[in-house]
Amino acid sequence: MNILILDNYYNGFLQSFYSCHPEVKKQNFEENRSSIMSQRFGTSDAYSHNLKKLGHDAQEIITNDDYLQIKWAHENGIKPLPLPLPRYLNYGLNYILDYDWRYKIIKxxxxxxxxDVLYIQEYNILSDGFIAKLKPLVKLIVGQVASPIPIHRSYKYYDLILTSFPHFxxxxxxxxxxxxxxxxxFDERILKEVNLFDPKYEVTFIGGISKAHRHGKELINEVSNHLPIELFGYGKNALDPLSIAYKHHHGEVWGLEMYKILAQSRITLNRHVDIAENYANNMRLFEATGMGACLVTDWKENLHTLFEPEKEVVTYRCADELVEKVTYLLENDKECQKIARAGQKRTLKEHTYQNRMKELLEILDEYI
Incomplete structure (x- = not known):
């Protein structure tokens, strides 16, 4: 089976990557793609890497990486190539006119x-109309959704939608x-790519602060007044500049830098985006436990299907309970380490992308 994965990266990561690695602009498409995948942002090439190990052809395309996509276009003789447009114009033309200059390259x-399979990681730049134009070119179009559903999207041209939200x-x-x-x-390759450190941070939180995380923002502000927590991620400016949370916020970290911080964390906190409702699903569950941190996460009704609560991860239902449990773990390091080891063992046994790709192939075989 030949599977093409269309992914979409945070613009903040792309800007940071090309700013910190100006040398990649001289690389060809394959070299540039390999360089960016080596940063382990998001799922990077975990899907294609493990699908290839299972005997299938697979690769990722980053649809909104304009540098990379233009390289592919030049190397493959795509002419004439429209000039890239500012981000706000791209969004407007996509939303109103179903047009995006990048569609020509993707097609x-x-x-x-x-x-055989076009596998689209949503939230993406692809519109319903453009996906309809791709439909005759492949046997199966699959979308993976773990984000808010835009009001202008219908998803009606997908043959199948996969989602980590049970309620979706x-x-x-x-x-x-x-x-x-x-x-x-979790991508277990990262354990070989990041040196394992003794804990540098007692408690960390790595994640975004935005309108989609309204309840999480309130939680972080509250617990920062009571715990020795260091914060990382986007959205620092959404915090009150006079708050303790703002003073302990270190800004954005991406990919391997994020994993290094998790490896240096005795305890790390997790909270789900509001649309998750009462269900556990996010990547931090697996990233944190995979790197060996003791994960303290918000209680969800399906969490027990992923980890054993209070033995492999620690749960909380409110800010007071979170503060109480983290304080206990800080005072009882052996118990903290025991839970961290158990969580990591569960992730490396069950929640790896090698296992997930086997599950994915079983699903695709049913629909193709």
Whole structure:
């Protein structure tokens, strides 16, 4: 089976990557793609790496990496190539006119690679109309959704939607869209790529602060007044500059730098985006435990299907309980380490991308 994965990266990461690595601009497409994948942002090439190990052809395309996509276009004779537009114009043209200058390149890539399965990681720059144009070129179009659903998207041209939100499965099915539950995972290669450190931080939180994290923002502000917590991620300016949380916020970290901080954390906190509702799903569950930190996460009704609460991860239902449990762990290091080891063992046994790709292939075989 030939699987082409269309991914979308945070603009903040892309800007940081090209600013810190100006040398990649001289690289060809394959070299540049390898360089950016080596940073381990998001799922990087974990899907294609493990699908190849299982005997299939697979590769990732970063649809909104303009530097990389233009390189592919030049190397493959795509002419004439429209000039890149400012981000706000791209969004407006996409939303209003179903146009994006990058679509020409993506369509050419699909035509050249000839995948059996087009696997689209949402939230993406692709519109419903453009996905419809790609449909005749492949046997199966699959979307993976773990983010808010834009009001202007219908997803009606997908053959299948996979989601790590259990409650989204039924919502898509009610719209007449085939959907299956598909969990996220941990890329165990990172353990060999990041040196394991003695804990540098007693407590950390790595994550975004935005409108989508309204309850999480309130929580972080509250617990920062009571715990020795260091904060990392985007959205620092959304915090009160006079707050303790703001003073202990170190800004954005991406990819391997994020994993290094998790490896240096005795305890790390997790909270889900508001749309997760009462379900555990996010990548931090697996990233934190995979790197060996003791994970303290918000209680969700399905969490027990992923980890054993209070033995492999620690749960909380409110700010007071979070402060109480983290304080206990800080005072009882042996118990903290025991939970961290158990969580890591569970992740490395069950929640790796090698396991997930086996599950993915079973699903695809049912639908292709």
């Amino acid at each position: 050419a890539q699909v035509e050249k690679i000839k995948p 499965v039924e919502r898509f099915r009610k719209k007449g869209i085939k959907s299956e539950y598909f969990r996220l995972a």
